[in-house]
Amino acid sequence: MSTSYTYAACLENAYKVNWRIEDVLGGKAFDLEKRWLPMSLSGASRIGCLSDEEKRKLTQVEMAAYAHLFGYVEEFIAPKISSLAQDHEVEGRDAFDALTNFAAEEVKHMTLFRQIRKRVDATLGFDTRLLGGQAETARFVLGKSTGAVLLLTAVIEWFTQRHFQEAFREDDALDGFTKDIFRAHWQEEAQHARMDHLETLRAFEGMAEAERERSIDELIELVGAVDGLLQKQAGYDVENLRRVLDRGLSPAEVREVHDGILAAKRWTFIESGTTHPNFVELFLEVTTPEQQARVGEALASVLGAVGQPA
Numbered sequence: 199m200s201t202s203y204t205y206a207a208c209l210e211n212a213y214k215v216n217w218r219i220e221d222v223l224g225g226k227a228f229d230l231e232k233r234w235l236p237m238s239l240s241g242a243s244r245i246g247c248l249s250d251e252e253k254r255k256l257t258q259v260e261m262a263a264y265a266h267l268f269g270y271v272e273e274f275i276a277p278k279i280s281s282l283a284q285d286h287e288v289e290g291r292d293a294f295d296a297l298t299n300f301a302a303e304e305v306k307h308m309t310l311f312r313q314i315r316k317r318v319d320a321t322l323g324f325d326t327r328l329l330g331g332q333a334e335t336a337r338f339v340l341g342k343s344t345g346a347v348l349l350l351t352a353v354i355e356w357f358t359q360r361h362f363q364e365a366f367r368e369d370d371a372l373d374g375f376t377k378d379i380f381r382a383h384w385q386e387e388a389q390h391a392r393m394d395h396l397e398t399l400r401a402f403e404g405m406a407e408a409e410r411e412r413s414i415d416e417l418i419e420l421v422g423a424v425d426g427l428l429q430k431q432a433g434y435d436v437e438n439l440r441r442v443l444d445r446g447l448s449p450a451e452v453r454e455v456h457d458g459i460l461a462a463k464r465w466t467f468i469e470s471g472t473t474h475p476n477f478v479e480l481f482l483e484v485t486t487p488e489q490q491a492r493v494g495e496a497l498a499s500v501l502g503a504v505g506q507p508a
């Protein structure tokens with residue numbers, strides 16, 4: 199439980215699981231005959247008009263976007279954590295060391311995901327279309343209050359845990375290289391989630407009411423911005439899929455594929471985090487019932503009736 203999290207234990211665990219990029223990528227390759235994403239994180243589980251082979255291809259282009267989106271959000275997570283580490287310098291040695299290492303791990307992850315993008319494109323045989331504008335997005339997010347940025351980051355850190363534990367780990371039909379990548383990421387993210395929890399409690403401790411309200415308003419704004427990015431990437435995923443299919447898609451099929459991909463992304467990148475029990479625990483601790491209702495309404499209007507896939 200959260201109360202037992204400490205910076206010192208996080209750093210100790212971080213050193214235990216620490217890996218090099220070479221350990222993850224060395225001598226390995228993606229297998230085009232396998233699925234690259236678990237069905238529960240893919241639009242494939244929500245689309246009826248594609249054959250099994252076409253669904254497998256869909257998971258391959260979706261994984262390109264999935265890996266890219268982690269690197270994309272790490273562009274703001276790394277500098278935010280690095281600046282929070284400074285609050286602890288000299289006196290808060292454990293926190294300073296653990297948070298500095300956290301930021302350095304995110305820098306490593308960004309490098310990893312850039313290399314994965316190249317490998318994916320080389321394997322698929324074309325340059326997949328993926329979201330750009332990382333720097334603008336990072337600047338936009340970093341302009342928001344610390345409470346909002348940390349809560350958004352907590353959503354992200356906790357869903358990396360859920361995805362591996364509930365989807366990747368048990369999926370025996372999944373491409374082995376993909377599973378290795380997200381196992382490695384999950385191992386280091388486990389400490390990030392706990393430190394994000396500690397930093398969020400610290401940020402909200404003694405925060406004036408007006409500042410709390412601002413954090414919640416900006417969190418809602420950030421969730422809306424994330425959804426805008428997911429909508430854009432869902433369109434790109436359809437384009438990428440059309441490059442790898444052996445047939446054209448009718449306008450009705452394009453719509454069905456697009457909607458299935460977007461619903462899967464909303465589950466994957468928003469709802470699987472906002473409903474994670476550890477995120478819920480943190481969120482309830484730092485907000486009032488009125489603020490919880492406000493965020494709940496905003497989420498419902500973004501997510502509609504997405505839900506967890508069957």
Ligand SMILES: [Fe+2]
Nearest residue numbers: 272304307387
């Ligand atoms: Fe990461």
Ligand SMILES: [Fe+2]
Nearest residue numbers: 304355387390
């Ligand atoms: Fe992280």
